[in-house]
Amino acid sequence: MKLQRPIGTYDLIPEETALWAALESRVRAMFHAYHYGEIRTPIFEYTELFARGVGESSDIVSKEMYTFLDRGERSLTLRPEGTAGVVRAYIENGLAQKTPGAVKLWYFAPMFRYERKQKGRYRQHVQYGCEVFGSDGPDIDLEILLMLHQFYTSLGLTELNLKLNSVGTPECRPAYREKLVAYVTPFVDELCEDCRRRLEVNPMRMFDCKNETCQRILHEAPKLIDHLDDDSRGHFERLREGLDEYGVPYQIDPHLVRGLDYYTKTAFEMSYAPLGSQGVLMGGGRYDGLVSQLGGPETPGIGFGAGMERLILILNETGKTIQTGDALDLFLVCMGDRANRKSNEILLNLRADKICCERDFTGKSMRKQFQAADKLGARFVLMLGDDEIDRKKLVLKNLKDGTQAEFDWTPDLSQLKSAIRDNGV
RNA sequence: GUGGCUGUAGCUCAGCGGUAGAGCACUGGAUUGUGGCUCCAGUGGCCGUGGGUUCAAAUCCCAUCAGCCACCCCA
Structure with a gap:
């Protein structure tokens, strides 16, 4: 049996690492310019952290985690995303007490998900991202989106799509969810198999269905964005005003949900449309309840995760080149x-x-x-x-x-x- | 997890029952004090792996492993 790399992993050989190093240094420079501090957390955590942090109902937790028992019978999991570990470290190290104002952290690190391999989708992949704690206003939401827009523009990527939505708060979302379920339930027999499942698990996902019948049923369905509480609506409007003022193009996507359970208010995603499902190169949002949910003080938070492999894929796809520093003098x-x-x-x-x-x-x-x-x-x-x-x-x-x-x-x-x-x- | 397509030299691929090939790359030479161009030669293959059919399998069949595409979902 020939030795092979594990499914969904890849080797980077010198002709590729040069580009990686160049991009990594640009990521580092971006975060430095916006005064973020780098954080490095373990590659594995206790399974419970992700189960509680990311959410039991998410696909990531329910079917994509690399979980194993160590020799002491502790259940550990290779981190599937960046936020939970950073939140844990923020609480455990008492970072709220060490810095005046908002705490801004960034990372560049491998993530692990047990998924079917595809181009632009790996079982070990690298995400760079940030988490900001302690600010509940829309100003930091705006700064993050301005930073990302500036960064991708500086790489020559102008054909990206920024999608924006507000998913409200734990106060207004359950009420909306009930309205949606109540509206759709009479049509349940007409829904496709997937949507019947979604109706139980995550009703908002039904909006993404490509089935024509489902689309027709959902066309008249109530939208979350029309059922936001005043606080969420005001937050969302302020953010939009800021983006408009600084000329950042975006489109409102009332169906943008994002797969992780912890999001509140602002949710966003950036993609390169021609690549379809692999074209999503960045996703993030606000998670005002997560820190307290994981045992910390009531603290608002917001962050994003962006895929390195996807970035490189899109740079290649659009013919963009990046100066690397490996020239022989x-x-x-x-x-x-x-x-x-x-x-x-x-x-x-x-x-x-x-x-x-x-x-x-x-x-x-x-x-x-x-x-x-x-x-x-x-x-x-x-x-x-x-x-x-x-x-x-x-x-x-x-x-x-x-x-x-x-x-x-x-x-x-x-x-x-x-x-x-x-x-x- | 579901469905489809594909695995032959380092890379891109041809061959599709009868002695494993091409281009590029790599090594050497033409050219022992001057690169790119050209010419010549050479190295390199368990034809993904295992089993089956056959006088004979890279070629047909089955299994398996891996990649690609779509779905699910995500970075």
Whole structure:
């Protein structure tokens, strides 16, 4: 039996990690600019945290968790999403007491869900996201959406769709739910199998059904957005005004529910429509009851999670390219044993100045060394042979334009280094 | 979890009962002090895995593993 990676996982090889590293540093820079602090929580938690935090009725908890018993018979679960663990850490570390005002946290971390593998959907995937605690006003909702809009725009992704909804509060939602169920129940025999199930589990999901009969029945059904309490409605209107004022395009989607049970008021999602179900690259919302539900003080919260794999998929799909930092500055071509022995004198010096250098380790001819330098995309070749050693000179060739220049071989290599820098880009 | 399609060289794929192939990539040479272009040669395969049918299976059948697509749902 050949060894294979587990289902739904992937390897990142160097040509891919360069892009990942570049994107990760942009994520980091974004969160820094908005003054978020990074938080790292365990990859696994006690199962109960997710069961209580994410919600027993959610698909994530009911059928997608990687759960196992450790040697002490404790039930542990590989985290399926970021929020629950961060909330737990926020409470456990008393972060509310350590910072004035709202506490802003971000993460970049692997998540695990036992799902059928598909393109853009993995059993281990990476999400970057944030959680903000202690602010119940719409200003922070707005800042998060402005941040995301700015970030994706800076990556050249302008064809994204921001969908927005308010799912109200635990005070007004049950009343609405009853109205919806009461409206639909007389038609239950006409509903498709899925919707009959949804009617029991999560009635609002019925709005997403593609079945024509179901759509017809639901067309006249009461909408949550028309049954919000005053507080939720005001919050939602303020947020919309802010988005309009700063020119962030969005569309109201009264059917946007999101799969996790903890959301209140603001819910949002960003997607790239041509990719269908895999086009959702970010989802989030407000969860004002979650902290207290997990044993902390009454604290409002809001956050989002965004998929790295989906981001890369959409960048590829739309032909966007991102500058990566893996370019090779210089390839040292060595000729002969004396040059070989001398090579480290130069390489140590250049590398100490963070100049990315490579050389041959396989005994290639000079011609082959040049070919290798070219294939590796080196900007320069530095030649080192008996002639250079005897004359105390170094010959630098620019592989982009083919020009060549000679430098004095001084101990600090300053001339050479400035040539490499100046000819750069 | 449900339904469909596909697994042949590192990659993209042809071959579809009768001696495993091409392009690209990789290695060497033409070219032992100068890359890209060109030419020549070479390395590389349990034809996903296991079983069955057959004189003979990469090819047909079954199972299994994995990938892709749709659904469910999500990042």
